[in-house]
Amino acid sequence: ANRIVSGIKPSGDLNIGGYGGALSQFIQLQQDYDCFFFIPDLHAITVPQPPDVLQRRTRDIAALYLAAGIDPGKSVLFLQSQVPAHAELGYLLQTLAVMGELGRMTQYKDKSDGKSSVSSALFTYPVLMAADVLLYRTTHVPVGDDQLQHLELARDLARRFNQRFGVELFLAPEPIIGMIGSRIMGLDDPSAKMSKSNPNTNSCVMLMDSPELIRRKFAKAVTDSEGIVRYDWESKPAVSNLVEIYAVFSGLSVEEIERRYDGKGYSSFKSELVDVVIEKLVPLQARYHEWIGSPELDRILKEGAQRAAAEAAPVLAEAKRAMGFASF
Ligand code: TYM
Numbered sequence: 001a002n003r004i005v006s007g008i009k010p011s012g013d014l015n016i017g018g019y020g021g022a023l024s025q026f027i028q029l030q031q032d033y034d035c036f037f038f039i040p041d042l043h044a045i046t047v048p049q050p051p052d053v054l055q056r057r058t059r060d061i062a063a064l065y066l067a068a069g070i071d072p073g074k075s076v077l078f079l080q081s082q083v084p085a086h087a088e089l090g091y092l093l094q095t096l097a098v099m100g101e102l103g104r105m106t107q108y109k110d111k112s113d114g115k116s117s118v119s120s121a122l123f124t125y126p127v128l129m130a131a132d133v134l135l136y137r138t139t140h141v142p143v144g145d146d147q148l149q150h151l152e153l154a155r156d157l158a159r160r161f162n163q164r165f166g167v168e169l170f171l172a173p174e175p176i177i178g179m180i181g182s183r184i185m186g187l188d189d190p191s192a193k194m195s196k197s198n199p200n201t202n203s204c205v206m207l208m209d210s211p212e213l214i215r216r217k218f219a220k221a222v223t224d225s226e227g228i229v230r231y232d233w234e235s236k237p238a239v240s241n242l243v244e245i246y247a248v249f250s251g252l253s254v255e256e257i258e259r260r261y262d263g264k265g266y267s268s269f270k271s272e273l274v275d276v277v278i279e280k281l282v283p284l285q286a287r288y289h290e291w292i293g294s295p296e297l298d299r300i301l302k303e304g305a306q307r308a309a310a311e312a313a314p315v316l317a318e319a320k321r322a323m324g325f326a327s328f
Contacts, residue, residue, distance in 0.1 A: 004033040004176075005138040007080065010057035011044040012196025014064055016205045016277070020181030020248040021144025027069040029142055029176070035075035036136055036308060037065060042080050042087060043129065046122040047111070059292065062301055064207060067287035076311075078304035080132065085312035089131035090124070092319060096160050097127045097153070105149060130154035134161075134170045135312045142176040145183040146193060151175045165322040169315065181248040187221035190237035208285060211278045218242075218274045229261035229269050239266075242273055250276040 006026065008018050026037055041058050049057075058079060070077055080086050102108065105126055112118040121128075129150050133141050134157070141151055151173065158170035184194045186203035194204050202220050209217070222238045230236055231243045231254045246257050246269075261269045291297050321327045 001034045002139045004140050005036045005133045005136050006142050007038045007040040008061055009040050009044050010061045014207045015194055017184035017194035020184045023068045025142040025178050030075045037075055038078050038080050040080045046125050063288050063291035066291045067284050072300045076304045076307045078308045082305035083308045085316045086131050089135050089316055090128035093127050093131055093157050094124055126150040126153045130157045133173050134158055135315055137171050138173045140176050141173045167322045169318050185241045190241045215274050218270055223266050227265050246273045249280045
């Protein structure tokens with residue numbers, strides 16, 4: 001069967017970029033795939049996290065997955081740190097990954113740039129990510145654009161392992177990149193990804209922002225002087241980004257949006273963009289508040305970890321056997 005594994009790090013509050021690139025895709029894909037959605041909390045600590053903050057954000061993301069429509073009856077939902085096989089396979093794969101290829105990872109370069117102390121786990125981050133997906137013999141991984149390079153490494157490591165140890169154990173998973181929403185840029189600067197770590201709060205719309213705040217942020221969003229709602233990343237990146245956000249939240253195609261605003265200026269476009277975003281986020285926020293206070297959330301995560309661990313165990317055992325570890 002076609003199987004999906006993907007996750008969203010609890011390293012900051014979730015913004016509409018992660019919604020467009022990941023969460024909204026997860027909801028659609030769970031109809032057709034056997035899905036494992038997890039929270040890569042081990043990845044979050046590659047940069048320092050205060051323990052209480054990590055704990056709160058981890059639970060937050062879990063509640064947001066459920067609020068957005070992940071169905072725990074259909075998909076397995078769990079925390080990475082609760083399935084030790086991830087860390088164990090991550091270590092085993094580190095012996096196959098080489099320094100040069102990890103040093104070429106753009107996310108590592110961006111995150112370490114100018115920092116005087118960088119954890120060694122930030123460097124090996126993509127190897128743990130490879131373990132996350134290979135452990136389940138995943139066929140497809142839905143991600144935003146920025147994770148493609150990491151996924152390519154996972155594919156390389158899968159082939160390298162199989163070849164070196166003469167097995168057909170790991171599959172090289174295919175990325176699933178949404179036609180729309182895989183690369184949402186900052187509202188203040190369409191050349192920089194909308195990111196949890198951007199200090200400019202007007203750049204970034206959070207899933208938990210109030211309707212007033214959302215309206216204010218979009219009002220400040222940069223456009224251009226042409227006054228025409230047209231999707232063209234080359235010459236109109238700021239407007240194209242807004243059209244893309246509109247498409248993610250309305251379900252309309254880019255062409256439909258262009259047609260709808262033909263002959264109208266940016267102000268009605270922006271104001272209705274805010275409406276479609278709020279229309280999705282307000283009910284999502286209400287469901288979030290129900291989940292976050294519910295002990296059911298913990299039960300779902302616990303059961304999810306058990307189901308994930310049961311899937312991962314035979315694959316890890318086979319990898320260790322192939323490498324020559326004792327298997328009694
Ligand atoms: P993370 O937590 O940075 O982001 C989660 C997902 O959201 C996507 N994303 C975006 N998509 C569009 N526009 C944006 N501005 C935007 N910002 C984030 C990301 O591409 C990602 O799909 N390394 C991963 C987490 C991870 C993972 C995995 C993912 C760990 N193990 C295994 C898939 C499979 C990360 O840092 O994503």
